[in-house]
Structure formats: C-alpha cells, structure tokens
Amino acid sequence: YEHKHIYMHLQSRVPTHFASVSINLQNVHKNYSVVIHSATASQVGFANIDFGPASTSGHFLFTVSQRSSEGQEGSEMHAVDLSNAENDDAEPSFSDREYGYTDSISDEELVGDVLRKKPQESVYELCCVIVCGIPVVGEDRLPKLKAVLGKLFARIHTQYKDNYPLESDGKTKGYCFLEYPNSEVAATAMAVLDGYILDKNHVFSTNTFADLHKSFDPDPQWKPPVPRPYTDFGDLWWWLQNDKCCDQFAVHYEREASKGCGGANPFVAVYEFNKGKEPQLASPNSERQNWTASVFQWSPLGTFLASIHHMGVALWAGRNFDRFVRFQHENVAMLDFSPLEKFVVTYAMPGNRWKEDTDSLRIFDVQTGEMRKGFSLMQYQRDNNILPNWPYFQWSFDDRYAACPKPGNNGISIYESEHFTLLNKKHIVIDNIRTFQWSPTRSLIAYYCEEKVANNAPAEFGLMEIPSKVKIRAQRIFSVSDAEMFWNKNGDRLAVHTERYQKKNIKSSGGVEDVKYSKVTSHIEIFDAREKEVSVLSLPLTEQYVSFGWEPKEGDKFCVLVSTKHKVTPLIYALDSSKHTPQLISKFEPGERFTAVAWAPNGGWLAVYSASASGAIMFIDSNGTQPTQMTLVEYPGFSKGYWDPTGRYFAAVYTIGGGKGGDTGYRIFTFQGKELFRKNLDRLVQFKWRPRLPVKLSDEKIKLIRRNFKTSFAKFEEEDKYERGRASQEVIVKRRKVMDEFMRIRACFIATYKEEAHLRIELRDGVDKTEGEVEDLVEETVTVLLTTEKVKLEEPTDKGE
Incomplete structure (x- = not known):
C-alpha cells in the first residue's frame, strides 16, 4: 500500500467549532501525514503519526475523537479498505484546489511550447x-x-x-x-x-x-449576398494626368497639441511637388488627422493609400481619397500588396503565442474585400506564432503565384492565386533552405540553402522554373557563412553576395553555440538568366563588403560599397559579354562611411549615402563611359533616402526612429545634388513618394522622342522660363496687394489722427504741437569695405613699360 494518498472529511456533530480533533489509526504499516481541516474555525493543522506493525488485512481502523470548547466529547470508529480496486487505479492528485488555492495562469500560457509537442x-x-x-x-x-x-x-x-x-x-x-x-x-x-x-x-x-x-453544413440563415451600390470614385489615376508631370508624396507626422490638452495630433498628408515651389496639398481632402493608427502604405502602382486601424485595413482612392474598400482583421499589425494590386496580405499577432490561430495570416481580394484564404502561422512555424520575416508571402511578377516557407522550413510552398491551393497539391522540398526570391519579370525562383558541415553539404544557390519545378542551374560553394541575393530590374541577372571563411570556431556555453569565423572574404556571383545554359561570373572583392545595387535601366552595371577601416569606397562595374569577369569602370576616393546604394529608377544616376549622425550623400553620374562624382551633400542624422518614380528628385528623410524628434523633416534634391526644398516637421514618422504606373513605350516611340529631343528641349525651356516669369509676376502681384492693403490701413489711421486733432489741442492747453517739431535731416554716406585683396605691382622695365 505504498505511495497512497488517503483523504478524510471530518464533520463535527457538535454545533460549535472544534477545540481539538484526534485520530487513531490501527493496522497500518507506513507513516502517514494527516492534514486536519477545521471547517468552522477556518484553521488547518498537520500531524505526523507513527503507526503499529504492518498488516495484510487490506484495511485500517481509525477513531475520531472530538471535544468542543464547552467540554463535550464524542468519538467514532471508521474503517477504510485499501484493497479497493478504485483506490488501486486512482492516480495521485497534485491539485492545489483542495487547499483553497486557484492558479490564475493556465497550462497553455505556462508551458504552451511543451503542450504543442503532445500528439494531436x-x-x-x-x-x-x-x-x-x-x-x-x-x-x-x-x-x-x-x-x-x-x-x-x-x-x-x-x-x-x-x-x-x-x-x-x-x-x-x-x-x-x-x-x-x-x-x-x-x-x-x-x-x-x-x-x-x-x-x-x-x-x-x-x-x-x-x-x-x-466542410460545414449550409447555414440555414444563409441569404444571397446583396449587391453593393456602385460608388463612382472618379479617375483612379488622375494624378498621372498633371500637365507638369508633378510627383506626389505622403508624410506621416505629429503636430503639437494645444496647451492644456497634452499629447500630440498625428496627421497624414499627401502633397504635390513642383520644382521651384513649396509643396501643395494634392486635394482639399488630402490631409487628415488620425488617418491611420500606426503607419500608411502606398500600393505598388500608386492607386491606393492603405491605412491600418484596430479593426482592419482600409484602402483610399480617387481625387478626394474616398474609402475604396476595407478588410476586417482585428489588431492587424502588418500589410503587404501583390505586385499588380490584386491582393492584400495582412497579419495579426494572436493573443497567445502558443495557441493556433487559423487566420493570423489573411489574403484579401482588393476589388471585393473578400478574404480569399486564411493561414495559421503556427502550422508553418510549428513551434510558435512569431513572424520570422515580412513580407511572409513572396509574389510572382504577374500575381499568379504566392510562395512562403514550407512547414518545417525545409522547402517552399507555392499557392496558385486562382484558388489558393498548393501548386500540383505538393510542397517543394529543399533541405536547409534559408531564403528565396521571385524574378521581377519571369516565373523563376532564386533560392539559397545554407551549408551543413556535419553532413558535408555545401551552400547551394540555384534557379528553379515554375510551374515545372525544374532546377535550371545550381551553384554549390563550400565554407559560406552568409549570403544575399539581388535580382536586377529586368530579371535578366541575379547577383549573389557570399561571405566565405577559412576557419570556423564553435564554442558551447549553457547549451548555446557561439560561432566565430576567421579570415572571411567577400565574393559576388553573377547568374545570367537570359541564356538557356545559365552562366555564372565570379568577382572576388579585396575589401570587406558593405552594400550592393543594380542599375535598373539595362542591368549591365552595378555598384558595390567596400570598406577599409573607417572609410568606404564606391566601386562601379560593367558587364561585358566578351569578358569572363565584371570590369571595374570607376573607383572613387575612400571617404564617408556610406551604407547604402540607391540608383535612380531609370538608371544613369545614383546616390550613395550614410544614414548616420554624420550623414552624407554622394551623387554620381554614370551615363558616360567613366562615372563621375557630381556633388557631396551633408545632412547629419537623416535615416533614409528615396528617389521619386521618375528619377528627377532624391529625398533625404530624417524620421524619429524611436528616439527624440530633433530636427526631423525632409530635404529634396535634384538628381545632380542641388537642394530644392527643405521642411522640418514635428516628429516625422514616414515619408513615401507615390509610385507610378510603368510606362511601356514601343521602340519606335522611343526613337521618335530621341530624334525630337532638341525641339522638345527648347519647348520645355520656354515653358520653364514662362513659369519662372509667371512665378515672379505672382510674387509682384502678391507684394502689390500687401502694399495696397498697408496703404489703405495707413490712410484710415491718418484720417482718424486728423479727426482727433482738436482733442489733442484741448489736452495740451490750446497748444498745437503737431507742426514745428520736424528737425532738419542730414544725409550721410558711409563706405564699408567688404573684401580686401593684395596685388603685387610689377616693376617698370628699362623700356619704360
């Protein structure tokens, strides 16, 4: 009868509370711990009692003696049969509820990760x-x-x-x-x-x-959906028809609240930028308070402005930015668009990180607002609801496929957007996969698999064709510690940056491995996806890699930032089909600690910048055979740089970034680095240029434009000159109106002054001091030297010169 728990409930026959309770146990071979509960006095006592010799009778006797505070006594004898099968099968209870304690934390919250491993x-x-x-x-x-x-x-x-x-x-x-x-x-x-x-x-x-x-039974209350009334939002691409081709941008900032109210007022505003003028609101309704609860986002083609709210996401469109559609997703935190704006992906963190939420990831149809598919992040991560990266779904260029990591993170799951079912109802298994990217123009996926030294498996970089799932090229490299992939804009080439090591040291401390690499070198691999047999060019870098960027126009140039100690050097390479390696065409002097490369959308111009306390921007012209530096601009503290969709302007933005506001704001430069406009805003949160639809011109149209470039240039110069003159005329007219208003007010005061002349004379005992107080004025001219210059005079020659 070892390891048995015996629970006895004692109820007093005496109406008053217990003064004492004694228990005598017989024929038991083990020691028992007896817990005594006093139901009336709310007291608990404990007693360890030694019992007599063991007995095989299968039961024990105990006597309960009671004595009340008034001296009344009573006793009863009871027997408990330990051979009862019910007692033998009963499991011990470890619940604290018998002692009046209730735990406020559920097992799901406390050990949710362990419960997830329970067979289901x-x-x-x-x-x-x-x-x-x-x-x-x-x-x-x-x-x-x-x-x-x-x-x-x-x-x-x-x-x-x-x-x-x-x-x-x-x-x-x-x-x-x-x-x-x-x-x-x-x-x-x-x-x-x-x-x-x-x-x-x-x-x-x-x-x-x-x-x-x-599969569910049809809802008996189901009714056919009621057709929604048509709402005319006007021309959704109205801003593209501006006569001056002005670009728009949106800012999210906070204004100081009025005194006594406290806090700040968040605003989102959409502005129109015209060179030489201060940005103007795009429409009367383009600035609103509390337009979004967290952040805003433009759709990829600029059609919609998305805002996040507690109950979901809303899209705004048209000249007046009317609400186009809304997607219901409570506590949504993230959103993303498909490239052609057909779908929106949202994510909301579940309240319990260990509890499965079937709809934490949702895909909506933009036109109808209907949820097309819901996903459980727990199903894909298998251990928790933590989002590993965003965007979680990678879309193909034509919105036909959406790809995400396979459950278990050992492959790729590709869904067809028509019905959001798995492509061929099967996952793509790729062991040790780290990341993948779609080609911008083709149904190709580039993937990177990290190495596994224990299995002697090298890192693998490859291209896979979809929907056939055929690997058209795979490059395997040993001793790779990290890697990045970059598609160029036209999808012809893929650049892979790898960090390779010669020695690897692993130290374990408390079950955590600390990996250190030594003698690390950087390399760039270029995959040419235009050819049937994909060729690969290799470029070893002699200095430490910092950043990389493709030229968008043709995709045959790229810029790499490399660092030596505390200085960074921009390098520009060109690809030549007759050469086996990329050719270095320009190397700039090491200077600022640049961290990012930003090419203009149409190529030719680029900006390399350092988003730091000592921020600087270098503007480079790469149109010729020899790229040259145009200018170097300093902007301390700015955090991000953005080209406008046409490549005419570059905006350097200083956001709050989680710290103090400081001089938050933005500055707009030309593509050559000339500052056009600057604006300081209280606690600037976001700055985003409005994207444009891609312009697809035929080759004949492009040739015609280039042929008539001189004529068009002269026409545009004349228009700009007229605009400048009109701007000057507007300033003159404005000043004239201000002067006329001043003279009107002055005349009113002079008339009042004259009307009150007799009152002033009475106050001064009949003396009129208005006249005779004018003193003679003497005009004096003072010459001030602004600059001085020393010039050495030549001695006269013998010829008298």
Whole structure:
C-alpha cells in the first residue's frame, strides 16, 4: 500500500467549532501525514503519526475523537479498505484546489511550447487520404479491385493501410481511405492520385481526412449576398494626368497639441511637388488627422493609400481619397500588396503565442474585400506564432503565384492565386533552405540553402522554373557563412553576395553555440538568366563588403560599397559579354562611411549615402563611359533616402526612429545634388513618394522622342522660363496687394489722427504741437569695405613699360 494518498472529511456533530480533533489509526504499516481541516474555525493543522506493525488485512481502523470548547466529547470508529480496486487505479492528485488555492495562469500560457509537442489527432488526420472516384463493385469483385488499386498505391509507398467502406448491400461506396506513415508521404499520394485516370469512367480526386473539418453544413440563415451600390470614385489615376508631370508624396507626422490638452495630433498628408515651389496639398481632402493608427502604405502602382486601424485595413482612392474598400482583421499589425494590386496580405499577432490561430495570416481580394484564404502561422512555424520575416508571402511578377516557407522550413510552398491551393497539391522540398526570391519579370525562383558541415553539404544557390519545378542551374560553394541575393530590374541577372571563411570556431556555453569565423572574404556571383545554359561570373572583392545595387535601366552595371577601416569606397562595374569577369569602370576616393546604394529608377544616376549622425550623400553620374562624382551633400542624422518614380528628385528623410524628434523633416534634391526644398516637421514618422504606373513605350516611340529631343528641349525651356516669369509676376502681384492693403490701413489711421486733432489741442492747453517739431535731416554716406585683396605691382622695365 505504498505511495497512497488517503483523504478524510471530518464533520463535527457538535454545533460549535472544534477545540481539538484526534485520530487513531490501527493496522497500518507506513507513516502517514494527516492534514486536519477545521471547517468552522477556518484553521488547518498537520500531524505526523507513527503507526503499529504492518498488516495484510487490506484495511485500517481509525477513531475520531472530538471535544468542543464547552467540554463535550464524542468519538467514532471508521474503517477504510485499501484493497479497493478504485483506490488501486486512482492516480495521485497534485491539485492545489483542495487547499483553497486557484492558479490564475493556465497550462497553455505556462508551458504552451511543451503542450504543442503532445500528439494531436490532427497530425494523424494529415496522414489519411480519401480517394474518391473508385469503381463501385460488389463483395465478389472487391478482392480484385483491392489488388488493382493496391499496385497503384504501393508505387507511392509500400507501407500503407487501406479501407473500403461498404453499403448495406455489400457494394463499395465509390471511395476508400488510405493511411500512410507520415504527412509528407500522404501529400505525395494526393499529388499523384488527384486527377489520376483509372479508365474513361473513373477519375480520382483526393483529400486529406483533415479537410473534412473544413466542410460545414449550409447555414440555414444563409441569404444571397446583396449587391453593393456602385460608388463612382472618379479617375483612379488622375494624378498621372498633371500637365507638369508633378510627383506626389505622403508624410506621416505629429503636430503639437494645444496647451492644456497634452499629447500630440498625428496627421497624414499627401502633397504635390513642383520644382521651384513649396509643396501643395494634392486635394482639399488630402490631409487628415488620425488617418491611420500606426503607419500608411502606398500600393505598388500608386492607386491606393492603405491605412491600418484596430479593426482592419482600409484602402483610399480617387481625387478626394474616398474609402475604396476595407478588410476586417482585428489588431492587424502588418500589410503587404501583390505586385499588380490584386491582393492584400495582412497579419495579426494572436493573443497567445502558443495557441493556433487559423487566420493570423489573411489574403484579401482588393476589388471585393473578400478574404480569399486564411493561414495559421503556427502550422508553418510549428513551434510558435512569431513572424520570422515580412513580407511572409513572396509574389510572382504577374500575381499568379504566392510562395512562403514550407512547414518545417525545409522547402517552399507555392499557392496558385486562382484558388489558393498548393501548386500540383505538393510542397517543394529543399533541405536547409534559408531564403528565396521571385524574378521581377519571369516565373523563376532564386533560392539559397545554407551549408551543413556535419553532413558535408555545401551552400547551394540555384534557379528553379515554375510551374515545372525544374532546377535550371545550381551553384554549390563550400565554407559560406552568409549570403544575399539581388535580382536586377529586368530579371535578366541575379547577383549573389557570399561571405566565405577559412576557419570556423564553435564554442558551447549553457547549451548555446557561439560561432566565430576567421579570415572571411567577400565574393559576388553573377547568374545570367537570359541564356538557356545559365552562366555564372565570379568577382572576388579585396575589401570587406558593405552594400550592393543594380542599375535598373539595362542591368549591365552595378555598384558595390567596400570598406577599409573607417572609410568606404564606391566601386562601379560593367558587364561585358566578351569578358569572363565584371570590369571595374570607376573607383572613387575612400571617404564617408556610406551604407547604402540607391540608383535612380531609370538608371544613369545614383546616390550613395550614410544614414548616420554624420550623414552624407554622394551623387554620381554614370551615363558616360567613366562615372563621375557630381556633388557631396551633408545632412547629419537623416535615416533614409528615396528617389521619386521618375528619377528627377532624391529625398533625404530624417524620421524619429524611436528616439527624440530633433530636427526631423525632409530635404529634396535634384538628381545632380542641388537642394530644392527643405521642411522640418514635428516628429516625422514616414515619408513615401507615390509610385507610378510603368510606362511601356514601343521602340519606335522611343526613337521618335530621341530624334525630337532638341525641339522638345527648347519647348520645355520656354515653358520653364514662362513659369519662372509667371512665378515672379505672382510674387509682384502678391507684394502689390500687401502694399495696397498697408496703404489703405495707413490712410484710415491718418484720417482718424486728423479727426482727433482738436482733442489733442484741448489736452495740451490750446497748444498745437503737431507742426514745428520736424528737425532738419542730414544725409550721410558711409563706405564699408567688404573684401580686401593684395596685388603685387610689377616693376617698370628699362623700356619704360
């Protein structure tokens, strides 16, 4: 009878509270700890009692003696049978509720990560496949059907179990169940069997058993959706029809609240920028208070302005920025657009990081506002709801596919946007995958797999064609500690930056590995995706890598920043088809600690800058064969630089960045580095240029524009001159109006002054001091030397010169 817990409930027969309680136990072979609860006095006592010799009778006797405070006594004898099967099977209870304590923290919150590892029914449901469309046969032909289908099922995996449900008359129901060892094999079986043609009358369709939970009975209260009234938002691309081709930008900032109210007022405003003028509001409704609860975002083509709110996301469009559509997602924190603005992805962090939320990631249709697909981040991360990176979904250039990491992070899951189902109902398995990127113009995916030294597996960089899932090129490199990938704008080339080491040291402390690399060198690999046989160019860097940027126009130039000690050197390379390595065409003098490369959208011009306390921007002209530096601008403290969509202007922005406001604001420069405008704003949070639709001109149109460039240039110069003259005329007219208003006010005061002349004379005892007080004025001219210069005079020559 070891390790048994005996609980006794004592109820007093005396109406008053207990004065004492004694318990005598007999025929028990172990020591017991007796806990005494006093129900009336709310007291708890503990007593350790030694008992007599062991007994095999299977029971013990105990006597309860009670004595009240008034002296009344009483006793009872009771027996407890320990051989009861119920007692033998009972598990010990460790609950604290018996002692009046209730824990406010649930097990899910306390050890949610451990509970996630508990075997769940849903895991086994993913291993079961339902195959529909099999022949309906009687019991006499069932063995033959099993033999035929068994050969097909065994091709996928030899270890499987099948089950054929039967009708009351013994015939099959037209479907069967298959159970495979794991969900990966089951997913493969679904991909193979779905759409399989057994004969002309039988085509298979497949689902997992878990899909049954997604099928619900029709809602009896369901009604057809009511057509929404059409709302005319006007021309959604109205800002592109500006006669002066002015660009727009939006800012998110905070204004100081009026005294006594406290806090600050957040505003979002959309401005129109015209060279030589102060930015003007794009429309009367383009500035609003509390337009967004956190941040705003432009859609990729500039059609919509997205704002985040507690209950979801709203899109605003048209000249008056009316609400176009809204997406319901409570506590949304992140949003992202597909490249063609067909879909919006939102993410909200679940309240419990260990609890599965089936809709923490949502994909919405922009035109209808309907949620097309909901995803559980827990399903993909498998251990928690922490978002590893954003955007989580990578979209193909035509919005046809959306890709994300495969559950288990050992591959890629690609969904077709038509129905948001897995491509071919199968994940792409790629071991050790670290990251991937779509080509900007083709259905190609570039991927990077980190190395596994334990398995002697090198790092792999490759290109995979979609939807065929064929690897068209894979480059394997040993001793890679880190890597980055960069597609150029036209999708012809992929640059891969790798950090390679010669020695690797691993130290373990408290179960945590500390990895240090020594003798690290930087390399750039260029994949040429234009060719059927993808070629690779290699460029070793002699100095430490800092940043990389492709030229957008043709994609045959790129800029690399390398550092030596405390200085950074910009290097510009060009690709030549006749050369086996990229050719260095310009190397600038080491200077500021530049951290980023920003090419103008149409190429030719670029800015390299350092977003730091000693911020600086270098503007470079790379149109010629020899790139040259145009100017170097200092802007201490700025945090980010942005080119406008046309490449005419570059904005340097100083945001709060989580620290004190300081001189937050923005400055706008020309592509050559000349400052056009600067503005300080209280606590500037965001600055974003409004994107433009890509202009697709034919080759003939481009040739015509270049042929008429001189004529167009003269025309534009004349228009600019007229604009400058009109601006000057506007200033003159404005000043004249101010002067006329001043003279009007002055005349009113003079008239009043004259009307009050007799009152002043009376106050001064009849003396008029208005006249005779004018003193003689003497005009004196003073010459002040502004500059001095020393000039050495030449001695006269003998010729008298």
